[in-house]
Amino acid sequence: MSETQLGALAAELNARLSPLAAEDRLTALRAALPGKIVFTTSLGIEDQAIAHMIAQAGLDIAFATLDTGRLFPEAYDVWAQTEELYGIKIEPFYPKGEAAEVLVARQGVNGFRYSVDARKACCAVRKVEPLGRALAGAQGWVAGLRADQSEHRGALDVAAFDAERGLVKLNPIFDWTRGRVVDYVERHAIPVNALHAKGFLSIGCATCTRATLPGEPERAGRWWWEQEDKKECGLHVSPDGQLVRAGAAGAA
Numbered sequence: 001m002s003e004t005q006l007g008a009l010a011a012e013l014n015a016r017l018s019p020l021a022a023e024d025r026l027t028a029l030r031a032a033l034p035g036k037i038v039f040t041t042s043l044g045i046e047d048q049a050i051a052h053m054i055a056q057a058g059l060d061i062a063f064a065t066l067d068t069g070r071l072f073p074e075a076y077d078v079w080a081q082t083e084e085l086y087g088i089k090i091e092p093f094y095p096k097g098e099a100a101e102v103l104v105a106r107q108g109v110n111g112f113r114y115s116v117d118a119r120k121a122c123c124a125v126r127k128v129e130p131l132g133r134a135l136a137g138a139q140g141w142v143a144g145l146r147a148d149q150s151e152h153r154g155a156l157d158v159a160a161f162d163a164e165r166g167l168v169k170l171n172p173i174f175d176w177t178r179g180r181v182v183d184y185v186e187r188h189a190i191p192v193n194a195l196h197a198k199g200f201l202s203i204g205c206a207t208c209t210r211a212t213l214p215g216e217p218e219r220a221g222r223w224w225w226e227q228e229d230k231k232e233c234g235l236h237v238s239p240d241g242q243l244v245r246a247g248a249a250g251a252a
């Protein structure tokens with residue numbers, strides 16, 4: 001499909017899929033798109049729920065994850081458990097070795113603590129560039145974002161055309177609360193990262209994630225030394241820092 005067609009499809013899906021159950025949103029995306037669809041999982045609780053939905057329905061959607069090299073050991077445990085339970089392969093995408101070496105030589109092994117720009121440079125090497133390879137050739141991208149995770153994500157849509165990457169992006173649980181996600185994984189006995197039970201609501205790299213305190217926002221434990229409105233790693237925003245939206249410029 002051309003980018004114009006994908007843009008029109010994203011707009012149509014956004015209108016049509018909102019009233020559907022999350023499982024049906026995934027099935028409808030697969031039915032509507034002839035090309036490759038990739039689900040990028042962070043192995044967090046939202047993505048574990050989506051992995052279950054895709055695996056149970058047997059949908060032809062590829063699983064991919066970004067191994068930044070700085071993940072918690074618990075992330076590798078749930079990765080292995082998930083592959084074993086569902087009989088799937090989650091394809092890993094690693095930072096390019098030379099780029100990581102240059103980054104660490106330039107800013108130090110934990111240089112991301114020194115400034116937002118340094119942190120974004122680390123995320124660019126360890127996450128954003130590998131994401132580009134994970135999505136290469138795909139026409140559809142499934143992600144586990146929820147609108148109530150942060151103010152920045154509040155305007156999220158179920159489907160949008162990602163003009164930067166030229167694909168349809170689906171957020172099948174965009175309208176779920178965290179409580180609903182927890183209920184879902186418990187009801188279906190879905191394996192989750194053991195850190196969730198220790199106060200880690202949103203889990204990224206070990207060096208950049210801490211447990212949240214009672215009453216703190218859900219993503220307060222991510223890059224906790226930065227201001228709340230800076231907390232995106234570049235995976236889900238356009239180059240100007242805006243969330244990919246259904247009605248954004250570039251969407252047909």
Ligand code: SF4
Binds near residue numbers: 120122127204208
């Ligand atoms: Fe680097 Fe932290 Fe971003 Fe991970 S979350 S890629 S360690 S800055």
